[in-house]
Amino acid sequence: MAGGTDRRAGVSPSDRLVAIADPDDPRIAVFRAVRERDVAGRQGGFIAEGEVVVRALAGSRLHRARSILVSAGRVARLAPLLARFDDDVALYAVPQPVMDLVVGFPIHRGLLAYGERRVETSAEGLLAAAKGSGDIVCLFGVSNHDNVGGVFRNATAFGALGVLLDGGCCDPLYRKAIRVSVGAALTVPFARIAGQDDVIVLLEAYGFTPLALSPGGATRLNVLKVPQRAAVLLGSEGRGLPATLLERARSVAIPMAMGFDSLNIATASGIVLHHLATAREGA
DSSP, rough: SBBOOOSSSSSSSSHEEOOOOOTTEEEEEEGHHHHHHHHHOTTEEOOOESSSHHHHTTOOOSSSEEEEEEEEGGHHEEEHTTTTTTSSSSSEEEEEEHHHHHSSSSSTTEEEEEEEEOOOOOOHHHHHHOOEEEEEEEEOOOOOOHHHHHOOOOOOOOOOOEEEETTSSOOSSSSSHHHTTTGGGGGSSSSEEOOOOOOOHHHTTTTOOOEEETTOOSSSSGOOOOOOOEEEEEBBBBBBBOOOOOOOOOOOOOOOOTTTTOHHHHHHHHHHHHHHOOOHHHH
């Protein structure tokens, strides 16, 4: 199992819950100084913050929870959510002031989960597993966590088959990226494009038509003949996609008002993914 599922049998959350009053208790050390450790990295782990995101982790088939820290005052209301996690997931309850001390800032959501990321697949592995019609999103040099989280949120909303990221992109399982994605980063398959990967060759080998988004794209999105399997290539804001990718993919532009050609990466991904998905439905 991943995060967990609704359990038909097992120990109830109230019986499993361990009350802790000492912020230095080693059992909750993984939750200590969240912001500082986000920057330093967590050696294969990640933090999911808030009820919506932890709920996504509970239903994830890709990643699993290892422990949960909850504010004591929220235990009763969150009991149905806590019950979705397997019996081997440690549950800890602390008073809210203690939780704030452990985390390092006022954590108003009152709920954190420490998760374990799966062993990441390769770009080719992700493409091979993507079946049927639909879209893959490919990100290049997108280092802003808000943008990456927004792209994952849109990928889920419009049924994308997965996300590929090059080495210049930030970690989708950074706490802020997960939060902005409202948990979608925990449920959408993703993989890193390795340095030796020729992503255009890989995409075409698995039947995906590469569409490179650019303000100067040769084809306007509204007149694009939508392929059954498309790969949406997006670069960082300002720099955009590398010229080597633009030259080898079909370049596409989102029509905008005269004199303006700039969209946030997350916004652009939502527009394109919505257009592709609805065009196929109407075909």
